[in-house]
Amino acid sequence: xxxxxxxxxxxxxxxxxxxxxxxxxxxxxxxxxxxxxxxxxxxxxxxxxxxxxxxxxxxxxxxxxxxxxxxxxxxxxxxxxxxxxxxxxxxxxxxxxxxxxxxxxxxxxxxxxxxxxxxxxxxxxxxxxxxxxxxxxxxxxxxxxxxxxxxxxxxxxxxxxxxxxxxxxxxxxxxxxxxxxxxxxxxxxxxxxxxxxxxxxxxxxxxxxxxxxxxxxxxxxxxxxxxxxxxxxxxxxxxxxxxxxxxxxxxxxxxxxxxxxxxxxxxxxxxxxxxxxxxxxxxxxxxxxxxxxxxxxxxxxxxxxxxxxxxxxxxxxxxxxxxxxxx
Amino acid sequence: xxxxxxxxxxxxxxxxxxxxxxxxxxxxxxxxxxxxxxxxxxxxxxxxxxxxxxxxxxxxxxxxxxxxxxxxxxxxxxxxxxxxxxxxxxxxxxxxxxxxxxxxxxxxxxxxxxxxxxxxxxxxxxxxxxxxxxxxxxxxxxxxxxxxxxxxxxxxxxxxxxxxxxxxxxxxxxxxxxxxxxxxxxxxxxxxxxxxxxxxxxxxxxxxxxxxxxxxxxxxxxxxxxxxxxxxxxxxxxxxxxxxxxxxxxxxxxxxxxxxxxxxxxxxx
Amino acid sequence: xxxxxxxxxxxxxxxxxxxxxxxxxxxxxxxxxxxxxxxxxxxxxxxxxxxxxxxxxxxxxxxxxxxxxxxxxxxxxxxxxxxxxxxxxxxxxxxxxxxxxxxxxxxxxxxxxxxxxxxxxxxxxxxxxxxxxxxxxxxxxxxxxxxxxxxxxxxxxxxxxxxxxxxxxxxxxxxxxxxxxxxxxxxxxxxxxxxxxxxxxxxxxxxxxxxxxxxxxxxxxxxxxxxxxxxxxxxxxxxxxxxxxxxxxxxxxxxxxxxxxxxxxxxxxxxxxxxxxxxxxxxxxxxxxxxxxxxxxxxxxxxxxxxxxxxxxxxxxxxxxxxxxxxxxxxxxxxxxxxx
Numbered sequence: 001x002x003x004x005x006x007x008x009x010x011x012x013x014x015x016x017x018x019x020x021x022x023x024x025x026x027x028x029x030x031x032x033x034x035x036x037x038x039x040x041x042x043x044x045x046x047x048x049x050x051x052x053x054x055x056x057x058x059x060x061x062x063x064x065x066x067x068x069x070x071x072x073x074x075x076x077x078x079x080x081x082x083x084x085x086x087x088x089x090x091x092x093x094x095x096x097x098x099x100x101x102x103x104x105x106x107x108x109x110x111x112x113x114x115x116x117x118x119x120x121x122x123x124x125x126x127x128x129x130x131x132x133x134x135x136x137x138x139x140x141x142x143x144x145x146x147x148x149x150x151x152x153x154x155x156x157x158x159x160x161x162x163x164x165x166x167x168x169x170x171x172x173x174x175x176x177x178x179x180x181x182x183x184x185x186x187x188x189x190x191x192x193x194x195x196x197x198x199x200x201x202x203x204x205x206x207x208x209x210x211x212x213x214x215x216x217x218x219x220x221x222x223x224x225x226x227x228x229x230x231x232x233x234x235x236x237x238x239x240x241x242x243x244x245x246x247x248x249x250x251x252x253x254x255x256x257x258x259x260x261x262x263x264x265x266x267x268x269x270x271x272x273x274x275x276x277x278x279x280x281x282x283x284x285x286x287x288x289x290x291x292x293x294x295x296x297x298x299x300x301x302x303x304x305x306x307x308x309x310x311x312x313x314x315x316x317x318x319x320x321x322x323x324x325x326x327x
Numbered sequence: 328x329x330x331x332x333x334x335x336x337x338x339x340x341x342x343x344x345x346x347x348x349x350x351x352x353x354x355x356x357x358x359x360x361x362x363x364x365x366x367x368x369x370x371x372x373x374x375x376x377x378x379x380x381x382x383x384x385x386x387x388x389x390x391x392x393x394x395x396x397x398x399x400x401x402x403x404x405x406x407x408x409x410x411x412x413x414x415x416x417x418x419x420x421x422x423x424x425x426x427x428x429x430x431x432x433x434x435x436x437x438x439x440x441x442x443x444x445x446x447x448x449x450x451x452x453x454x455x456x457x458x459x460x461x462x463x464x465x466x467x468x469x470x471x472x473x474x475x476x477x478x479x480x481x482x483x484x485x486x487x488x489x490x491x492x493x494x495x496x497x498x499x500x501x502x503x504x505x506x507x508x509x510x511x512x513x514x515x516x517x518x519x520x521x522x523x524x525x526x527x528x529x530x531x532x533x534x535x536x537x538x539x540x541x542x543x544x545x546x547x548x549x550x551x552x553x554x555x556x557x558x559x560x561x562x563x564x565x566x567x568x569x570x571x572x573x574x575x576x577x578x579x580x581x582x583x584x585x586x587x588x589x590x591x592x593x594x595x596x
Numbered sequence: 597x598x599x600x601x602x603x604x605x606x607x608x609x610x611x612x613x614x615x616x617x618x619x620x621x622x623x624x625x626x627x628x629x630x631x632x633x634x635x636x637x638x639x640x641x642x643x644x645x646x647x648x649x650x651x652x653x654x655x656x657x658x659x660x661x662x663x664x665x666x667x668x669x670x671x672x673x674x675x676x677x678x679x680x681x682x683x684x685x686x687x688x689x690x691x692x693x694x695x696x697x698x699x700x701x702x703x704x705x706x707x708x709x710x711x712x713x714x715x716x717x718x719x720x721x722x723x724x725x726x727x728x729x730x731x732x733x734x735x736x737x738x739x740x741x742x743x744x745x746x747x748x749x750x751x752x753x754x755x756x757x758x759x760x761x762x763x764x765x766x767x768x769x770x771x772x773x774x775x776x777x778x779x780x781x782x783x784x785x786x787x788x789x790x791x792x793x794x795x796x797x798x799x800x801x802x803x804x805x806x807x808x809x810x811x812x813x814x815x816x817x818x819x820x821x822x823x824x825x826x827x828x829x830x831x832x833x834x835x836x837x838x839x840x841x842x843x844x845x846x847x848x849x850x851x852x853x854x855x856x857x858x859x860x861x862x863x864x865x866x867x868x869x870x871x872x873x874x875x876x877x878x879x880x881x882x883x884x885x886x887x888x889x890x891x892x893x894x895x896x897x898x899x900x901x902x903x904x905x906x907x908x909x910x911x912x913x914x915x916x917x918x919x920x921x922x923x924x925x926x927x928x929x930x931x932x933x934x935x936x
Contacts, residue, residue: 010732017736025748141886145878147829149836150851150871157860157867217893256738256772260826263743267833281744282837285751297744304741382795410797423788427810437796487792 004316011309018301023072025297026056026290049083056082056291081298082291086284092295096277100299102171103276106192107265108307110199115254117200118207123243125208126215136208144205148264152198152271159194166194169273195272199265210253214246221245248319255311258304329360329395329412329494329527331381336390338376338551350376352551353390360494360527365538365559367574368548374531375418377548378499381529382415411441414488418500420480424472430457430483431468437490456486460516478509482516489520495527502537514541535578539563547571627891628814634887640880644873648694655688659845671865678865681857689850690869696758696846697828697877703762704769704827709820711766712773717804717812719774720781727778734774742768746830750839761840765827773819780815784808818888825881832874847873 055071063071075081081092125133160168172178172187218224219242227237266278273279277296284292338351351373358364368374379385381392383399383406392399399409417423424433434453438444444452454464460482472480481501488496498517502510514537521528530542538545538559545562547555547570554568566572629638647654657663657675663683671678677686719730746764750756756764784790785808793807809816834840835848842849850870853859859866 010735013732014736014739018740021740021745141882142875142879145825145829145882146875147832147836147871149833150867150874153851153855153860153867154871157864161860213889213893256775259739259741260743262741263830263833266743266747267837270837281747285747285839288751293748297748300744301740305739308739384791384795407797410795415792415795417788417792419788423792425789425793425807425811428807436793436798440797484792487796491796 007309007312011305014305015302018298018305019073019076020069022294022298022301023069026294049089052080053082053291056294081295084284084289084292086287086289086292092291095280095292096295096299099275099277099280100303102274103265103269103278104303106171106195106274106276107199107261107268110196111203111261111265113196114200114203115207118204119211119243119247119250121204122208122211123215123238123246126212126219126246127238127242129216129219137212140205140208142205143201144203144209146202148198148202149267149271151202152195152268155194155198156271167191168194171275192274195268195274199268202264203261206257207250207254211246211250214249215242218242218246244318248315251311251315251318255308255315258307258311262300262304330393331358331413331495331527332391332393332396333357333377333381334391334393336377336380336387336392338373338380338385339388350551351380351387354548354551354553355390356546356553356556358495358527358529361525362544363521363528363530363542365542365545366529366531366548367533367535367538367545369533369574371550372548373551374533374548375499376551378415378497378529378531381413381497383410407441411491412493413495413497414491414493415497415499416481416484416488416501419504420477420484421472421504423484424480426472429469429471430475433483433487434490437487441491443491452490456490457483459489459520460486462486477505478513481505481513485513485517485520489524492524493526495529496521497529497531499531500533501530503532503534510537517541535563535574547574628817628888629884631887631890633883633890637880637883637885637887640876641884644694644877644880645698647691648698651688651691651695655685655691657685657688659689659692660684661688668863670863677869678863680853680866681859686850686866686869689845690847690873693845693847693850693870694873696844696849697831697874700758700762700765700831700844700846701824701828703758704765704831705820705824707762707766708770708823708827709773709816711770712777712819712823713816715770716774716777717781717808720778721785721800721804721808727782731775731778734771734778737768737771738775740768743830743833746834747837747839750834755841755843758844761831761834761844762827765830766823769823769826769830773816773823776815776819777812780812781808784811814888814892818885818892821881821885821888825878825885828874828877828881847871 052075055068055075079093081096083089084092084095087095121136125136156168159165167190169191171191172184178184224237224241227241228234232241266281268274269276269278270282277300281293281296281300283289284296333354333356336351336354337349340348340350342348354373354377356364366374366377376385380387394409394412400406431450431453434456435449438449438452439446453468457464457467462479462482467475467479467483472483475483485501496517501517502513505513517528518541520526528542530538532538535545542559544557545555545559546553547562547568549568549570555562555566555571562571563575566575629635661684663679663685666675666679666683668681669675669679669683675685675687677690679685680689715730715734719727719734722730746768749764750761753760790803790807793803798807831840831846832848832851835842835844835846836851836855838852840848842852847870851867854863854867854870
């Protein structure tokens, strides 16, 4: 129980840190495009919108910093992240909400998929150490250092432009609107195929190598020797004894690398013009749309935090030791 | 003549989720230079805790340690000079030497730290110490620990402990991790060195036989409490406490038949 | 009763033993690199470094030199890797781009490793709330996604210097190494030889610097190489997005221009070599790290070779523990069966 409390305390602290960094972000950045924008569009912005923008960006020099901080938290609890400049003053929350499912769907699924395939493959290769399967290692090494975006470009060039098997960009065809129809779902799958394949292939190498190394360390442990000596089927030793234990460090390194994965897939969305939060962030950066940038950073940080929590829960379920002893 | 007094020391460890653990409960003893006391007990009895407190690697929860009647200082020059007087030989020869450094480094450091000899004499002193523990300086001094055997490493550890010319030596199970065939050699070396330098030695062990062979007095520790103390022969031949009796009876006796545990052990001379 | 295990020999006069030990110590420090994988990685890295240093001598053109007569040319004798849409020589661009990548990569590695060692080793050595709070700080930086933060911060500056770019990359990259170092230092701290140093009255800075750090060199080296890899990938990604201004020429910038000017999919010579270089450099760095890993964890080293040797004898490594040979002839063969 204490273990969960400590982890919870840590996550609460990290969430607080993310929110506070987000609070300070626009205040340390140069220039003040907000005021300029507001001046230009005097009549078009509602008073509430002006107020929330002021609070988010610290333009109210009459209020103390602490007061601004409190107001900021108040805004967050109301789900108000300001209004986006580049999108006609639509609420930032709405814009992000329309983009987030695409990212979670594509990136989330592809990453989990890649983890599962890579770990299984790595376990098998580690099991068959010294055999021809070891030839995979240099290949996996190479692919693990290939930049995501470059691979995406190559994949587009080969499979889309040249072979024409898949569409090269967007999540669905032009002119279609999101709806729950079979035709739309098929379009989504078709458009998502290339990005998904790119993510899976580009990140596979890392998981394979990591799992292979862990397997080789675990296979030297005495309890594996005992399991084999007991006469258990090799497949059972591989799955229930070796892989099960090698999986744990892999899972925690998966959780740690989530922040890094997010970074790589952000750029992927740019390459494929996929309407997720990554592309949104990059568009916002180009357009110097500060409210949107700030809101996106917060949402992405909290999403990664949430994913970490889930990975931690999975780890605690799999590892009986964490439930008993303290870290 | 130096006197070390371990006075009414209690040590509590805080274990998360399980409350407090009492490692030592009101333990007292006195060690004079020139005498050897053996501290006997099973694993977990608190022997190593006493060693750690004596070398100030841990602090006692309550109680005092007095060197020549004065409380030992907590920090600074006073603590440094206390540490020069009281040195320790660790149990595991494989872990107590830094794998990265040469033997010369290991023995040089205490010499330089405590300014035992002037700088230009350090090298000679290192070699002299190696000879004292019956190691060949020329072939040992530039080696690294993994190139030496367990017995050789423990001799280096002894040389390191003696470098600062202490008056008291704490030997925490110095031979438990060595091959049985060389244990006596190392113990006899320690006995010789003790006589030469008139050291006071606290010999921590779980082996009653070497305790009796090596020391004047034996102290028996059981769950952090001293249950028996006296001259070696008395404690071994006439144990008063039942735990001491159990310890003694646990030693395999070649004259006693396994099938007849009730037959009394013949008295040994 | 006395026994002597070693003969006593008259001690020779103190001589040049000191010099020998210093050299052997330096040699020992680099033992982690003396294996085939690391050597290969270092060799590839060395090639890139040489190319970067001697770029002006090797390349025939200035990287931004435009030749309007040779637009979008495929590789030829005049331009080994072809030209861009403005007639710039791609080979020269790659050569000069190597400089940006290597300088920023290594600078980031140095800064991040310095911070990681300072925080990680301290967090490992101290105990209680001090250690926990440093660990919490490390974990916060580990969990927060780096790239969005870098994008936002980097978009602030019009012409950031190399040092600034490296500092920002290091800010998001130090946490991983610090975490590993903290764990290693904590385990090292409880080792007897550290306790012995404490009991001998060694001052704390000396314990950390002289006793503990040398035993951490492999981890520190591995963390450094890992950070450089991440920095190279991060830099090229940022350049590709366009967040880092094009005044800083690196392989990512080449890809940025390629994408902006319609290089896909036809002009393969424009975008393939740059990406390949990134992958190759990353692979070289990963190989170095594998070598260090095998040095630290000997199980990884010989496992493959042992298995191969057994396979040659006809024995399968994965099928059992006690291999029973039925035939005593040297040629094993499938007559062997694992013990039940």
